[in-house]
């Protein structure tokens with residue numbers, strides 16, 4: 085095992101939950117971080133290898149105190165899985181709520197920065213570590229309603245590339261995973277404001293990527309030889325592909341009063 089102790093953010097649901105479980109079952113010490121304490125307690129009751137931390141990644145001051153609050157056996161973090169994140173809404177930009185935009189930026193951008201800024205210096209100091217960031221195909225490929233969510237994930241992608249450049253010369257690895265359509269997480273419930281019908285319509289007839297697929301990918305990354313850095317992984321279900329370029333015909337250019 086190249087690494088021992090893994091911080092997984094967003095471990096109360098979806099990819100983070102599946103990753104925390106799989107890594108703990110494979111002998112890793114896992115710090116499972118998210119806001120909902122009850123979900124984390126349920127998770128940590130499954131294994132002594134899981135330590136729950138109820139924390140909001142947007143709270144920079146709280147994140148700064150994270151390491152000092154950890155018990156022996158969990159303090160020496162080797163790996164960060166920056167997974168906590170969310171999308172809010174599918175409206176076109178001109179119809180979106182500014183609050184939703186700010187929450188996505190706070191969580192998906194500032195949350196990743198708060199955690200990385202706190203832990204990265206210790207990884208560089210001990211010349212051992214791995215940062216795995218959850219981007220999205222939405223960070224590379226535009227779609228209607230993807231506006232700020234996609235932009236936050238483009239940030240994660242470019243930040244990962246720049247991090248990798250900054251730590252070159254050390255043994256630290258950085259990977260960004262960019263999934264496409266994934267089911268069996270809370271992501272679309274959150275995005276569609278709990279509208280079960282819309283969520284079911286989105287996934288009906290698809291065989292989407294599952295949280296376990298992401299967890300297996302993360303375990304594989306951790307088990308690669310020390311000299312191999314996988315820069316980016318873009319993964320989609322077989323039923324999904326790029327949309328192509330759209331052309332609107334007979335466009336009306338007259339100004340409306």
Ligand SMILES: NC(=O)c1ccc[n+]([C@@H]2O[C@H](COP(=O)([O-])OP(=O)(O)OC[C@H]3O[C@@H](n4cnc5c(N)ncnc54)[C@H](OP(=O)(O)O)[C@@H]3O)[C@@H](O)[C@H]2O)c1
Pocket residue numbers: 093094095096097098099100117118119120121123139140141142167168169170171191195218219220221262263264265266267269270271272274
């Ligand atoms: N599902 C997809 O289709 C998909 C596709 C591409 C990329 N992604 C990305 O993959 C990551 C995980 O997605 P998922 O599908 O597993 O979503 P999910 O099931 O909704 O899980 C999101 C996790 O993030 C946590 N979280 C949200 N805001 C937080 C905050 N401020 N502080 C701490 N934790 C917070 C949530 O826990 P609490 O509510 O308890 O805090 C939850 O554990 C996200 O970054 C998402 O953008 C998802």
